[in-house]
Amino acid sequence: MSWLRRNAVMVVGGLIVAYMLIPIFVVALFSFNDPDGKFNFTWNGFTLDYWKDAFAISQLNDALLTSLELALLSTAIATALGTLIALALVRHQFFGRRAANLLIVIPMATPEVVIGASLLSLFVYFQVATGFTTLLIAHVMFTISFVVVVVRSRLIGFDSSLEEAARDLGATPLTTFRTITLPLLTPGLLAAALLAFALSIDDFVISNFNSGSTETFPLFIYGATQRGVPVQVNVLATMLFLLTLVAMILTIVQQRRAEKLAAIRPDAR
């Protein structure tokens, strides 16, 4: 009983995490289902067929690849741009700071439908063909604000004494940034990049308006709900989930190793 009291917070945390993973579990479970017809709602029998034929639907594969490409590119751009903005907002005084703040916040207050529809009007007016490029533009646009928010919250509590120390020792602002600030900021940057990546892969509404004939993974799925979502969707989603899990675990292991090494170096006291 007192074990429960002591570990109450962890237990609750664990339960919540389990709750968050329920749909993932269901998706994975139904990737092994063997439906009679086109609809994958009730359990019909176990089969590995769809895992063997995971890439049988070429339209689906194309959609998934498009989504991944899009997410990687937009994450890279948005994280870079957003970090620069966050740095400026937190560490500098300048005219137009309130306005800049506002400009960052308002996209997050705008419904996706509005962003999507208004962007489309812009592209049409300037006769820009909708497709991958317009999707990329849109995805960067709506993820920048989130990157700024995450990096900024990291920067606000940032202990600048190390940077001051570096500057006292004669480092230029650029060197300080490169060797002190950036490494210390990296966890925050990674968090922001992860968020941006997830938002991009996730996005349906804005993509729907600005994709033209380009089909992303969510767009394919939405179409599929109107005629029966193929089991391969479950398979690929599970694969995606597992792959990202593995990638993230590897990064963590790497980080741990780096920390261990840093701890044994004599000068890092």
Added chain:
Amino acid sequence: MQADRAGTAGTSIRRVFVATWVIVATLALAACGSDLGGGGREGEVETAAAEGEASGDLFVSNWPFYIDGKTVGEFEQESGLSVEYKEDINDNNAIFAKLQPRLQNGESEGRDILVVTDWMAKKMYDLGYLQNFDKSAIPTVAENLVPNLQSPSFDPEREYSAPWQAGMTGLIVDKSAAPDVTSINDIFDPKYKGKVTVLSELRDTIPLIMKADGVDVENATADDWLAAIDKLDAAVGSGQIRDVTGNDYVDDLARGDATVAIGWSGDAVQLQADNPDIEFVMPDEGCIIWSDNMVIPVGAPNPTAAYEFMNYVYEPDNQAQIAAYNSYVTPVSGVQEIFQEEDPALARSELIFPSEDYQQDCSTQPNPPTDGGDEVEQAFESVTTGG
């Protein structure tokens, strides 16, 4: 803050400056107007002329499950064309919204053929987004088109549309859960409370409800439409009708969340694989008939190839393969004879070859009257959004 105080005057001037720029920019943009495509395209509707032998690429956009797996490949072999066949139309409005800005500028984003329902075909045509057919290039279509689809009210001369498949909107029922459903009015039966879905397509759901009340849908007034909408509103509000859905009503039927639905004939057959008790039921008061049509949009890169495709699918042998797969009404005559030899059961299917008797009370899909049409659309929209 010293810096602040010193810069106050400068700040105010800057603010006025910025504000002026903003106003000027707004007015400039307003003067340029917004190119949201109001009023459609100007000028005469062009005819997409066929030029010699068909060659190169063909891009077809169609609804899902409308073609079997072999036809496209066989067509490519026979014609030498390279075909991109995309099943990216799930909803008339959605495809319209996607393409409208391009079509307004005279481009089709590479598409040579689109397949849209009657009323959307007419809408696109009126806005100047479609091209007329070069009739001389599609003799097979003219020859084999079934008589009762040759002169629909929206395109009496078949100048810009060729039916891909036709269909019927009626009742789809899970016979094991709801064996006694025969009329549209059954959707209001409390026995089925919470298990009924209707379509969010105004031109399917409301005319059916009107028919069940004895209204002549071809000549219905706005008041008739509004009365039917009110009836629907009450049923949705009370929970009698579970949901007003788009195409995804098939999901509800498949998993048993709905046992009675207003739906499309071909879908019933698709659902039978998951639940053999699901059937299309022709309502006592009749159904709504519509067709999905092949149209050629403005800016289509290869109309000649499009005509080749149309001729191909209107050959009874080729059509038979398609018709067997999708279970909608085939627009090509001569197919029933083929089935009588090869698959007599299919030849008798009322869904693919509906007899006159079967369809005697059916009406073609009507549009709301122009007078009061806006009010009708708004009232229906209020129901579909729980307002």
Added chain:
Amino acid sequence: MTSGRRRVPYLLLAPGLLWLAIFFVLPLFFMGIIAVEEGSLEEGFSLTWRFANFTDSISRFDTQFVRSFIYAGIATALCLVIAYPLAYAIAFKAGRWKNALLLAVIAPFFTTYLIRTLAWQTILFDNSPIVDALKFVGAVPDDGRVLDTTGSVIAGLTYNFLPFMILPIYASLEQMDRRLIEAGRDLYSSARTTFLKVTLPISMPGVIAGTLLTFIPAVGDYINADLLGSSNQAMIGNVVQGQYLDIKDYPIAAALSFVLMAMILVVVAVYIKFAGSEALMGDEEERGAA
């Protein structure tokens, strides 16, 4: 201060802000102009400065507006209650499990929004084993249902926006100086008081950020209402989408969008006033002045 130094912030800001200016602000200009037009697709739209579009949109869709704010509000409150303990657990109690738990929080994201929500359909439809079990224990009446109800929509909203609440709270808890907590514990003998007087206030920036990041997109959401609700649960996002894609009454759609944004901004402004603006804006000025 050299002039080069003064320019630094502008250089940092320029690329990102330019992107936002061109691809966010400019389109909104167009939207604003469309909002005061009238007409139809068939007959053409003309700029008549019809500001009545704004009032029309409010009166026609007041139900959906109210509904959206209520759903989003409840979902946000639920998210806060669920997220805080988890964020706290990860930040303070997880030890070597910290990264694993963070992973578990973010990982569902990578299966895409639609799939996660569709999975809830599979879990909550009328004849699913889960619902049967709920009926068996009496949590759900025998003739009731879980899917296509207000409850399922709010549950969906809560579930989908949970990470948006967890991460900011975690971020601000994680970088808290632990010595403050130790000091607190020395000062106030109970863990609860320490939490209320030390931890909670310091984590406020994270709480506020999380609340806003959850509430605002939730108000404009339409996927949850679409997939997990019936037409009686339609939110304002569904209406805007319908207006834009089905009815194609672009002036009303644009007016609706502006009204929605305005309402959200009002709520946010009130909230920030109440919660303290420096927490959100990270206003160094106010910090310095304090």
